Amino acid sequence: MTEPVIHGEGVVMTLGEGEARVNALKGVDLAVHTGELTLLMGPSGSGKTTLLSILGCVLTPSSGVITVAGQKTHHLSSEALAAMRRAQIGFVFQSYHLFPTLTAQENVELVLDVRGERGASARKRARDSLAAVGIEHKAAVLPGRLSGGEQQRVAIERALVGNPSIILADEPTAALDSENGHAVMEVLAGVAKERAVMAVTHDPRTLPFADRIVRIEDGKIIGEERPRSE
Numbered sequence: 001m002t003e004p005v006i007h008g009e010g011v012v013m014t015l016g017e018g019e020a021r022v023n024a025l026k027g028v029d030l031a032v033h034t035g036e037l038t039l040l041m042g043p044s045g046s047g048k049t050t051l052l053s054i055l056g057c058v059l060t061p062s063s064g065v066i067t068v069a070g071q072k073t074h075h076l077s078s079e080a081l082a083a084m085r086r087a088q089i090g091f092v093f094q095s096y097h098l099f100p101t102l103t104a105q106e107n108v109e110l111v112l113d114v115r116g117e118r119g120a121s122a123r124k125r126a127r128d129s130l131a132a133v134g135i136e137h138k139a140a141v142l143p144g145r146l147s148g149g150e151q152q153r154v155a156i157e158r159a160l161v162g163n164p165s166i167i168l169a170d171e172p173t174a175a176l177d178s179e180n181g182h183a184v185m186e187v188l189a190g191v192a193k194e195r196a197v198m199a200v201t202h203d204p205r206t207l208p209f210a211d212r213i214v215r216i217e218d219g220k221i222i223g224e225e226r227p228r229s230e
Contacts, residue, residue, distance in 0.1 A: 055168065071084070
């Protein structure tokens with residue numbers, strides 16, 4: 001197997017102080033590889049979203065080592081971590097996080113603008129990206145006029161347009177009905193053929209799309225399955 005895109009080793013995360021102190025993660029080891037859609041599943045409070053945030057370099061663990069694209073992150077400055085996130089990691093959220101005053105195309109273009117790519121080239125890349133998920137005809141539409149499934153597909157393409165090594169998704173289907181949830185998972189499964197994808201979820205409808213299912217409970221990995229190999 002190839003080297004993991006993201007690897008967490010001995011990840012511990014302690015939150016709060018005194019009597020409110022909570023050990024959210026208790027020595028977690030997890031590697032995420034290109035070519036796989038990994039589902040991280042567990043009950044509420046199990047630590048799955050905390051782990052996603054640490055692997056995505058949004059949170060710094062209390063202890064442990066995070067490696068992204070072969071580079072350890074513990075010595076990096078906040079500016080260097082931000083640059084790493086922009087270059088290597090695309091995020092998809094349950095609530096989409098689209099800018100309401102920007103069109104679908106402009107929301108995707110914004111990622112390219114941050115990277116210094118503007119003008120006709122950026123517009124073409126953004127439109128081609130929307131075409132890849134079948135919503136090019138909604139390019140000029142504001143998010144408020146899109147369905148939940150369409151908004152999530154825009155959010156996925158916004159995460160992808162910068163060509164990251166990994167997509168990290170937090171409950172990507174939780175706000176969607178069955179039809180739209182299925183469509184979004186088909187998109188993520190397609191993305192996983194060329195890069196790494198990890199989704200935090202408690203939605204059983206996502207299971208048929210998984211190459212790998214990792215289960216977490218009480219801040220510890222308790223097991224994993226590879227349903228496609230069974």
